[in-house]
Amino acid sequence: MPDLQGRIVLAGVGGQGVIFASRLLAEAALAAGAQVMVSESHGMSQRGGSVAAHLIIGDEPGPLIRRGTADTLIALDRLEGLRHLPVLRPGGAVFINAVEGFPEPVRARLDELGVSACQLDADGEALRLGSPAIANVVLLGFVAAHTSLGLSLDDLKHAVRGLGPPPSVKINLSALDGGARNANDPDHGHCAQLRPSTVALEQASR
Amino acid sequence: MGKQLLLGNEAIGLGLIRSGCRMVTAYPGTPSSEILSSVIRYKAHAPEVVYAEWSANEKVAFETALAASWSGLRAATAMKQVGLNVAADPFFSSAYTGVVGGFVVISCDDPGPHSSQTEQDSRLLAHAAKVPVLDPSTPVEALQMTGLAFELSERFQIPVLLRPTTRLCHARQSFDSDAVLFPATAGPQARGFHKDPQRWAATPAYRLKLHVELVQKLEAIEQEFEISKLNRIQGSFGENGSAPVGVIASGVAFHTALQVLRDFGADIPVLKLGTPYPLPRRLVTDFIRRCERVIVFEEPDATIELQIPDRTRVRGRLDGTVAQAGELTPERAAAILAEALDEAGFPVPAPADERFTALVQGMALPPRRPRLCPGCSHRSAYFAIKRTFGPQAIYPGDIGCYTLGTNLRAMDTCLDMGGSVTMAAGFYHAGRLLGDERPIVATIGDSTFLHAGIVPLANAVHNDARFILVILDNHTTAMTGTQPTLASVVGTNGAAALPVSIPDLVRACGVRFVREADPYDQDPFQELLKEAHSFTRAPEGGAAVIIADRPCAIFDPTPIDAHPIPVTVTEECDGCRYCVEAFECPAIVLRPDGSRVDIDLKTCVECGQCIDACYKGFIVPQVELQHA
Numbered sequence: 001m002p003d004l005q006g007r008i009v010l011a012g013v014g015g016q017g018v019i020f021a022s023r024l025l026a027e028a029a030l031a032a033g034a035q036v037m038v039s040e041s042h043g044m045s046q047r048g049g050s051v052a053a054h055l056i057i058g059d060e061p062g063p064l065i066r067r068g069t070a071d072t073l074i075a076l077d078r079l080e081g082l083r084h085l086p087v088l089r090p091g092g093a094v095f096i097n098a099v100e101g102f103p104e105p106v107r108a109r110l111d112e113l114g115v116s117a118c119q120l121d122a123d124g125e126a127l128r129l130g131s132p133a134i135a136n137v138v139l140l141g142f143v144a145a146h147t148s149l150g151l152s153l154d155d156l157k158h159a160v161r162g163l164g165p166p167p168s169v170k171i172n173l174s175a176l177d178g179g180a181r182n183a184n185d186p187d188h189g190h191c192a193q194l195r196p197s198t199v200a201l202e203q204a205s206r
Numbered sequence: 207m208g209k210q211l212l213l214g215n216e217a218i219g220l221g222l223i224r225s226g227c228r229m230v231t232a233y234p235g236t237p238s239s240e241i242l243s244s245v246i247r248y249k250a251h252a253p254e255v256v257y258a259e260w261s262a263n264e265k266v267a268f269e270t271a272l273a274a275s276w277s278g279l280r281a282a283t284a285m286k287q288v289g290l291n292v293a294a295d296p297f298f299s300s301a302y303t304g305v306v307g308g309f310v311v312i313s314c315d316d317p318g319p320h321s322s323q324t325e326q327d328s329r330l331l332a333h334a335a336k337v338p339v340l341d342p343s344t345p346v347e348a349l350q351m352t353g354l355a356f357e358l359s360e361r362f363q364i365p366v367l368l369r370p371t372t373r374l375c376h377a378r379q380s381f382d383s384d385a386v387l388f389p390a391t392a393g394p395q396a397r398g399f400h401k402d403p404q405r406w407a408a409t410p411a412y413r414l415k416l417h418v419e420l421v422q423k424l425e426a427i428e429q430e431f432e433i434s435k436l437n438r439i440q441g442s443f444g445e446n447g448s449a450p451v452g453v454i455a456s457g458v459a460f461h462t463a464l465q466v467l468r469d470f471g472a473d474i475p476v477l478k479l480g481t482p483y484p485l486p487r488r489l490v491t492d493f494i495r496r497c498e499r500v501i502v503f504e505e506p507d508a509t510i511e512l513q514i515p516d517r518t519r520v521r522g523r524l525d526g527t528v529a530q531a532g533e534l535t536p537e538r539a540a541a542i543l544a545e546a547l548d549e550a551g552f553p554v555p556a557p558a559d560e561r562f563t564a565l566v567q568g569m570a571l572p573p574r575r576p577r578l579c580p581g582c583s584h585r586s587a588y589f590a591i592k593r594t595f596g597p598q599a600i601y602p603g604d605i606g607c608y609t610l611g612t613n614l615r616a617m618d619t620c621l622d623m624g625g626s627v628t629m630a631a632g633f634y635h636a637g638r639l640l641g642d643e644r645p646i647v648a649t650i651g652d653s654t655f656l657h658a659g660i661v662p663l664a665n666a667v668h669n670d671a672r673f674i675l676v677i678l679d680n681h682t683t684a685m686t687g688t689q690p691t692l693a694s695v696v697g698t699n700g701a702a703a704l705p706v707s708i709p710d711l712v713r714a715c716g717v718r719f720v721r722e723a724d725p726y727d728q729d730p731f732q733e734l735l736k737e738a739h740s741f742t743r744a745p746e747g748g749a750a751v752i753i754a755d756r757p758c759a760i761f762d763p764t765p766i767d768a769h770p771i772p773v774t775v776t777e778e779c780d781g782c783r784y785c786v787e788a789f790e791c792p793a794i795v796l797r798p799d800g801s802r803v804d805i806d807l808k809t810c811v812e813c814g815q816c817i818d819a820c821y822k823g824f825i826v827p828q829v830e831l832q833h834a
Contacts, residue, residue, distance in 0.1 A: 027211065030210070030211060034380070036378070036380040037344075038211070038377060038379075039376065040213075040376045040378065048574065048577040048579075048792050049574050049575055049577075060461070061344045061379060062462055062464065062536065063373040063374070064536050065536070066465070066469070066536035066540055067537050068562075069469065079572070079574070082566060082569065082571055086560075086563040088562075109565055132808050
């Protein structure tokens with residue numbers, strides 16, 4: 001996939017694994033043959049403050065994604081998701097780790113802009129899988145099960161195996177599957193506009 | 207190595223190793239810290255070939271590496287921009303003396319600022335020092351420029367500044383090590399230090415001669431930069447060879463400009479400058495002559511712009527076209543370019559729809575400020591200090607994680623590295639003049655004390671300044687990723703090192719009240735603070751130093767893990783918010799309705815310190831509740 005392209009923003013709170021999640025997507029895109037640039041927050045911002053990573057896939061080494069031009073927003077936290085919504089372009093997609101959906105005026109605006117809003121209680125799923133720390137990877141599995149990213153669940157699994165070490169590989173693989181399974185489960189993953197890809201769901205059940 | 211993702215700072219580290227650099231020294235500081243960490247990683251296969259050192263401060267780091275260069279070896283030193291201030295003395299002087307082995311100074315600027323006191327431009331300091339600058343715009347370019355910097359340094363026997371910014375240092379870029387060309391020269395054969403007192407120990411008369419030499423070197427370097435491949439024009443002029451709008455850009459701002467122009471579908475000429483100082487003036491003047499108007503995009507200040515001989519057609523920071531403070535974000539670049547292109551008659555997309563931004567702004571989302579980690583020993587020390595001295599005392603502070611002590615209102619000043627000690631003395635002497643007898647309680651971390659606190663303490667004692675200094679000794683340089691300090695038992699390369707004793711140093715400064723105590727023992731620690739206060743007020747007393755000895759909970763969690771104290775909040779909690787504000791642990795969470803607090807088990811490290819934070823006794827050990 002040499003023409004893989006995309007602008008992805010990941011948002012969350014320091015300690016949630018925003019940087020690891022961006023690293024995972026970047027490695028997957030790299031393995032898929034794309035050029036990648038990721039911008040990370042370090043230092044002061046890691047001590048519990050808002051953290052965002054900008055991931056640009058394709059031949060444009062600009063460091064940051066301009067407001068209104070991101071294809072995808074992946075938010076590990078509801079508040080940070082709301083805060084970063086303006087990064088999205090019309091027709092983009094937002095994936096959010098939350099129990100509660102967006103407030104009504106926001107939902108109306110998302111509809112107007114044709115933005116797909118998908119929601120999953122990734123914290124809950126991570127807890128069910130026995131490891132609260134993997135909500136970030138659960139959400140990525142959920143994202144990959146929808147078609148908007150250009151990276152398949154298998155691409156992400158490959159990247160997880162590459163990042164190691166073995167114990168975390170195992171739990172991260174189960175997190176990806178856990179997230180992806182929820183894409184088809186109306187009780188948990190909720191996505192009004194985007195249909196999960198059947199390929200991803202097959203990959204998740206393997 | 208093949209294809210991989212490379213952090214900007216790793217790229218520089220790899221560049222140093224690949225260039226045959228034999229000594230790299232640094233003091234950690236965001237955004238520069240990972241440069242030396244990656245050097246240590248990359249050199250692991252040949253530890254005896256490369257000497258790496260986490261130095262006490264940037265001046266020490268600079269001079270240590272410079273001696274290697276004077277011995278004929280390729281050497282480099284890495285720091286953040288405010289670190290270059292600390293190393294300014296040798297930086298300026300070494301431009302005169304020159305170097306032998308290639309000598310690269312890496313100073314990372316922080317437009318924003320994201321984690322610095324200032325947004326200063328290291329390139330301007332280099333201009334003042336007459337040191338040439340290379341300004342990379344991506345991690346891969348930084349890797350290549352590292353090699354070129356050594357070549358330049360050796361050819362002209364001059365230090366060279368490599369100047370990345372935060373967005374480069376902390377960007378990960380895909381990198382194909384087989385495809386990237388690299389000037390893999392290893393430098394000339396080193397012959398050891400060769401005596402030449404008229405150069406290496408020059409008196410003022412010889413310094414003048416060296417200054418003349420330096421000016422000649424810079425003239426020659428400017429001529430070389432005129433034809434350097436690091437400077438190139440991208441995009442097109444019109445058919446008549448001119449353009450209504452052009453851009454001159456360097457560093458990360460170059461790609462910010464390109465991204466916006468691509469989004470706009472605008473093809474205008476962009477002069478990319480990798481060599482901002484000395485400015486290749488002919489190249490720049492020719493470019494400007496072919497454009498009706500030129501916008502300069504650079505960060506964080508106007509280094510290129512200031513050197514342009516005729517700025518009649520030039521827009522940038524100096525005329526306010528580009529904001530004079532803050533990061534040059536893609537949004538700012540888009541607004542500037544849209545206006546310029548529109549005036550020049552280019553079709554420009556409609557301004558970005560800001561209704562969403564307005565909607566989100568209207569929601570007044572609470573900002574999330576950084577906080578001390580759960581289990582942090584600084585929180586316990588600050589809690590004790592604040593309980594003992596209340597809101598009236600003066601709290602001079604310093605640079606590190608513990609700067610977050612401002613959240614707990616136990617830090618009133620934060621100027622620069624070591625400023626807590628000197629300012630505490632200054633506040634004392636000023637208070638004497640004013641009849642202001644408020645207690646003064648200064649805090650400084652172990653790494654910062656060893657960096658810049660020792661001489662100020664000796665100075666304060668010698669001049670009989672009366673204050674309490676609490677050295678927050680968490681056994682590491684925590685803020686920047688737990689690098690070792692001079693007091694560490696393990697050195698830069700992971701081997702055993704001779705630890706410097708902080709209590710002995712304090713005593714050697716003349717301090718007669720020196721105590722070590724664990725801030726986790728809240729009551730004794732508060733008693734000790736009172737005792738120290740009495741000592742500062744006694745006629746025969748003086749400055750008092752308490753060393754709050756407790757390792758960083760991230761760096762060394764073993765003491766907490768050995769004695770975990772899981773806590774719970776009783777039914778009686780009335781949501782008074784005292785613990786939330788005075789203790790501010792991320793694991794103590796106020797319910798949205800404000801009725802009470804709960805312990806967030808996901809973040810709690812079971813240090814048990816919050817038991818003292820509820821003076822009503824509603825935060826209790828779990829075991830106690832079970833027995834009740």
